Amino acid sequence: MDSNKRPDTMERIQTKEQADKFIAEQVEEVRAQVGERQVLLALSGGVDSSVVAALLIKAIGKQLVCVHVNHGLMRKGESEAVIEVFKNQLDANLIYVDATDRFLSKLEGVADPEKKRKIIGGEFIVVFDEEAAKLEGIDFLAQGTIYPDILESIKAAESGKPVKSHHNVGGLPEDMKMELVEPIKLLYKDEVRVVGKALGLPAEMVDRQPFPGPGLGVRCLGAITRDRLEALREADAILREEFDKNGLATKVWQYFIAIPDVKSVGVKDEKRYEGWPAIIRAVNTTDAMSATIEEIPYALLHHITNRITHEVNGINRVLYDLTPKPIGTIEWE
Ligand code: XMP
Secondary structure (H helix, E strand, O other): OOOOOOOOOOOOOOOHHHHHHHHHHHHHHHHHHHOOOEEEEEOOOOHHHHHHHHHHHHHHHHHEEEEEEEOOOOOOOHHHHHHHHHHHHOOOEEEEEEOHHHHHHHHOOOOOHHHHHHHHHHHHHHHHHHHHHHOOOEEEEEOOOOHHHHHHHHHHHHHOOOOOOOOOOOOOOOOOOOEEEOOOOOOOHHHHHHHHHHOOOOHHHHOOOOOOOOHHHHOEOOOOOHHHHHHHHHHHHHHHHHHHHOOOOOOOOEEEEEEOOOOEEEEEOOEEEEEEEEEEEEEEOOOOOOEEEOOOOHHHHHHHHHHHHHHOOOEEEEEEOOOOEOOOOOOOO
């Protein structure tokens, strides 16, 4: 039987009982696969890797070593949340690597989106390998592969080129000696969330909107600078807070800020004030292949504009992107 094919008889996991049953089966399977040996996991804090981490902690406890690489392109508070949930609450064996300086210096002056993606993806593997090399006796690599990843890579292989190189799919070194542990590879995203909740992960982590592997790197458009990246992180945090407060966080599939490498003239405290525009993107989609624009109430847009322009250093305008996909992609890069 092809272990990468979801059996037609597999029921869809929608309830806590179904999730508990799945978890119990996976715990047994992982224990049988791994025995007394150790497993390594790159824990980004995204839904999939978080659910795999929680599942493996349940199955093998401290035999799981999680490595969280902060590439400096995380959203506000994200790395802190990973540490809080996994280290403090779940008592995981967690190695935290702050690689911000390494990533940002590699990215300095690089404006081409595909080059940026390759640098971020490549550097990620280098940092992760360095950490893995410091550890001894690791025989397994766990991955948060889910069923759409498998379907997408089959489709991409059959049809030629994808539109953008998604850096966390198919980037494994060919000479990798570790065996893979992929306990959620036959699940769809909605099922992963049900399993995550059954494992006791917080709703903010499990219901989190999708976030690209290269993180804010593809939203700080063109060549990344620390000041513009910081403005982006702050503006994005305000947008998320306001969407949360106003019931849009659960209604809109993906929403974020992008900041181009452009300044315009503004006025503040009766003085000339040059700043960047913050672009709001808020889209709905089912499969990310096409997307429509979510209608945000004007009053809320005014409020967000007011907050961002007053609270974030360096931003003097806020724009609202009305472009569907196609013709725009969801991300700007
Ligand atoms: P686009 O911009 O292609 O995005 O319409 C479709 C979805 O994919 C996400 N995305 C990425 N995810 N690595 C990822 O893991 C990437 O390099 C990447 N680029 C885009 C994007 O956020 C959206 O959800």
